Amino acid sequence: EAQVTQNPRYLITVTGKKLTVTCSQNMNHEYMSWYRQDPGLGLRQIYYSMNVEVTDKGDVPEGYKVSRKEKRNFPLILESPSPNQTSLYFCASRNRGAGVGGETQYFGPGTRLLVL
Amino acid sequence: QKEVEQNSGPLSVPEGAIASLNCTYSDRGSQSFFWYRQYSGKSPELIMFIYSNGDKEDGRFTAQLNKASQYVSLLIRDSQPSDSATYLCAVRYSGGGADGLTFGKGTHLIIQP
Numbered sequence: 001e002a003q004v005t006q007n008p009r010y011l012i013t014v015t016g017k018k019l020t021v022t023c024s025q026n027m028n029h030e031y032m033s034w035y036r037q038d039p040g041l042g043l044r045q046i047y048y049s050m051n052v053e054v055t056d057k058g059d060v061p062e063g064y065k066v067s068r069k070e071k072r073n074f075p076l077i078l079e080s081p082s083p084n085q086t087s088l089y090f091c092a093s094r095n096r097g098a099g100v101g102g103e104t105q106y107f108g109p110g111t112r113l114l115v116l
Numbered sequence: 117q118k119e120v121e122q123n124s125g126p127l128s129v130p131e132g133a134i135a136s137l138n139c140t141y142s143d144r145g146s147q148s149f150f151w152y153r154q155y156s157g158k159s160p161e162l163i164m165f166i167y168s169n170g171d172k173e174d175g176r177f178t179a180q181l182n183k184a185s186q187y188v189s190l191l192i193r194d195s196q197p198s199d200s201a202t203y204l205c206a207v208r209y210s211g212g213g214a215d216g217l218t219f220g221k222g223t224h225l226i227i228q229p
Binding site for chain 2: 033040041042043044045090103104105107108109110
């Protein structure tokens with residue numbers, strides 16, 4: 001089954017304790033992204049990657065890091081989480097190019113993070 | 117600042133009626149336009165995308181694009197209670213990043229049985 005998986009799905013942590021949210025896709029997609037979703041603010045892109053070892057900042061990158069060492073994986077790293085990073089996080093992937101195959105962006109199930 | 121605007125709702129529509137969802141965008145260089153459906157606590161799911169001015173139909177859904185007015189809409193015919201969800205409009209801007217997708221904040225649609 002074609003899918004994007006994220007782990008963990010739920011996480012409660014404390015300020016300053018480093019954490020990693022994993023993301024993996026099995027569709028051989030080149031493009032991967034991380035978004036956060038907050039009430040009243042909608043979905044905002046944190047980071048994206050166009051291919052292995054190619055990453056760039058989205059609209060709200062502060063406080064986050066990413067890496068893309070393998071095509072299928074795109075982990076999101078919070079080196080020193082703060083309460084304002086409490087949010088619902090989505091990983092997404094899509095193929096390169098336009099058309100039905102390229103435009104369909106697949107989202108993971110989401111990770112709900114609470115930073116105390 | 118590239119913006120996508122939607123009325124947050126809630127938009128309440130009787131079952132069987134047509135639900136009309138609207139979206140405006142700020143950048144005339146925008147290339148592609150998307151409608152996603154998101155159930156509470158779930159991930160967004162692509163319903164339709166449209167590139168060209170005019171209408172695009174898929175089953176009960178019709179997307180409409182008017183680039184001159186910078187306006188995108190989604191019509192849902194024969195609305196069902198299962199259509200109750202938040203609908204996100206997204207725009208892909210030219211020169212954007214891997215996605216270059218900017219999302220609106222969504223319209224909460226309620227279909228009344």
